[in-house]
Amino acid sequence: GAVVSQHPSWVICKSGTSVKIECRSLDFQATTMFWYRQFPKQSLMLMATSNEGSKATYEQGVEKDKFLINHASLTLSTLTVTSAHPEDSSFYICSARFPSGGYNEQFFGPGTRLTVL
Amino acid sequence: RKEVEQDPGPFNVPEGATVAFNCTYSNSASQSFFWYRQDCRKEPKLLMSVYSSGNEDGRFTAQLNRASQYISLLIRDSKLSDSATYLCVVIKAAGNKLTFGGGTRVLVKP
Numbered sequence: 445g446a447v448v449s450q451h452p453s454w455v456i457c458k459s460g461t462s463v464k465i466e467c468r469s470l471d472f473q474a475t476t477m478f479w480y481r482q483f484p485k486q487s488l489m490l491m492a493t494s495n496e497g498s499k500a501t502y503e504q505g506v507e508k509d510k511f512l513i514n515h516a517s518l519t520l521s522t523l524t525v526t527s528a529h530p531e532d533s534s535f536y537i538c539s540a541r542f543p544s545g546g547y548n549e550q551f552f553g554p555g556t557r558l559t560v561l
Numbered sequence: 562r563k564e565v566e567q568d569p570g571p572f573n574v575p576e577g578a579t580v581a582f583n584c585t586y587s588n589s590a591s592q593s594f595f596w597y598r599q600d601c602r603k604e605p606k607l608l609m610s611v612y613s614s615g616n617e618d619g620r621f622t623a624q625l626n627r628a629s630q631y632i633s634l635l636i637r638d639s640k641l642s643d644s645a646t647y648l649c650v651v652i653k654a655a656g657n658k659l660t661f662g663g664g665t666r667v668l669v670k671p
Binding site: 493552 | 565569602603604605606648658659660661662663664
């Protein structure tokens, strides 16, 4: 299947700093990528849909000015958590939709574990 | 009420036994349904799609009951490697957004 990578796989930062997470589709071009957040023992929650060359679409309750998304190319989307606080500590997972666009053709990255001290 | 609900478990299953669990969804217009598997601290991976007529993939059987708005997953001859959290995923009528259930944890023990 298609491969999606994320970097870094884990990060620890101080409160108030910004953290950038990269999501790359390695062997296909993804016009749409999705960013999810998963707190311990909870479900994956969609944060935003990232579209190449246009603004991201954020889910209700997700602050677009805090979670900056950039999808500058067909293989790369970045999520920047600005002024991170301990409550932002979570598992962030991206997925990329395969170009054929079928409902089940989303491939997940391995996730980034963010810990904010 | 959550859009997609699952019994969190854990379901403690003896190796070789059968286990089954359900997932309910609230939007009657939901179009597509899937089971994903998530291992601890890993990303979810697609296990199988769920078709209206029910479908089987080896030891795994998935069924959809639209009238009662639930899907089910049955695992036969459980293996130790089946220990994981099983996520129910529903695609709403509009768009390709995946809505995840909270997951059902399965622990297969020798």
